[in-house]
Amino acid sequence: MSRKLLRRLQIATHVGALTPLAALTWLFWQDRLGPVPVVAVTRLLGRYALALLLLSLVPTVVRTVTGVSKVARLRRPLGLYAFLYATLHVLAFAGLDYGFDLGLIVTTIRESRREIVGLGALLILGLLALTSIPALMRALGKTWRPLHRLVYVAAGLVVLHYLWNYKELRRWPVLAGVALALLLAARLPPVARILGQRRR
């Protein structure tokens, strides 16, 4: 992979990740998010967080298939943007929806499986974001890799959180679950071996 292509992909990542945030801020400002803007904002932030999280799992698979290792550098910005959106999603929930009323928030979370799994995912993503700081990466040494495999657990929890948001089974959470299952399957050693062989 040329340095030029990598740079282009990096720019595309930043633009692609920040544009929805700008658009959403503008639409919220203009009150163009329908009758219940709080729900629209929270939901859209959550969807972008999940989309970015799934995208952050793609470079590893691309590396396996193509053998190009530089592409893995995209995981970091994608993962950090996913964490950014997840944080904003929770801020919208706690601030816009619950007015930072801690008592209400605690009651809600305690009674709600949907919120508990979401919170679990956020904590994992926070830990992974924190340990993406170069100094901490070095300090962790060999434990960094297994630790960061927790991203699959986080993604699984997010999919569940999304699925449980609705009264009935919806298409998008199911598709997200299928995508996650495929991305995870591609990392299993026997599958990865087959995927890797094809480049020879």
Added chain:
Amino acid sequence: MSKIDPSEITPEHVYLNRRQLIAGMGALAAASLLGACASEPASEVPTPSAAASAATQAAPGPTAQAEQLQEKLTPLDDVAGYNNFYEFTLSKTRVAELAEDFKTSPWEVQVGGLVNNPQTFSLEDIMAFEQEERIYRMRCVEAWSMVIPWRGFRLSELLEIVQPTSQARYVRFETLADRSQMPGLKTPVLDWPYVEGLRMDEAMHDLTILATGLYGKDLPPQNGAPVRLVVPWKYGFKSIKSIVKIDLVAEMPVSSWMEAGPNEYGFYANVNPDVPHPRWSQATERVIGTGERRQTELFNGYYEVAPLYEGMDLEENF
């Protein structure tokens, strides 16, 4: 977002101890029952059952809550722009456009089953019932609520005409399922047609109405035109829309949501902040159009229905 004003969380009439209040309501109901018996001539139509007729007369006229709700009406744009009507789409904000051309005339409601006088009501027949305004808070199971000025009439008036037999213990309702008009029917999320049910005393209760309008006009299609049920102390999904069939039955009907998720949706579906949905809390609700939240009340604040469930475990019968 704005902080929740304590007076908003707990309306004045709830400042009283709940138990005291419920007991008080019971006494009030009993008193008004006596009053009703004394002042009103006996109905010419034979009443279905003693329990049902007692329920009808227990609470005369709209509740005192209506006056307080008057100031909290949800704007029409929100009432008509944020709807759950799965026959059209799963998206709450898209129902209005998809239901725009929904044909509500001619319309017929077949009323039958365990009745002495089965009858088909045309839309004209339905509109011939004396219509009154009822301001109710509607609490959705998805933890949001609206305050809506309905126009309609008591379901009991219609049921008295068809004369339920003594075997009739439940009322079963059905929504229209017309594939040519309702694109959502292609999605098998629920077993169409949509079915809901009430126990006889719930159906005969004074608060239970068939609505034909809101904000003084005919119902918009997305709100369940031309005629829908409104049961204000139950979650919104009980208030079935665009009704074409009403049957009096002996056995408890299985509603569409009970069938779709028996662990998540029960027959009663009474609003209850202390019984969370398996996946989310019901303790509070988002008040549509205000950007605020309020504490959810038992029976959605319609405490006068409490006697209907006396001795019942509300956690068991959710």
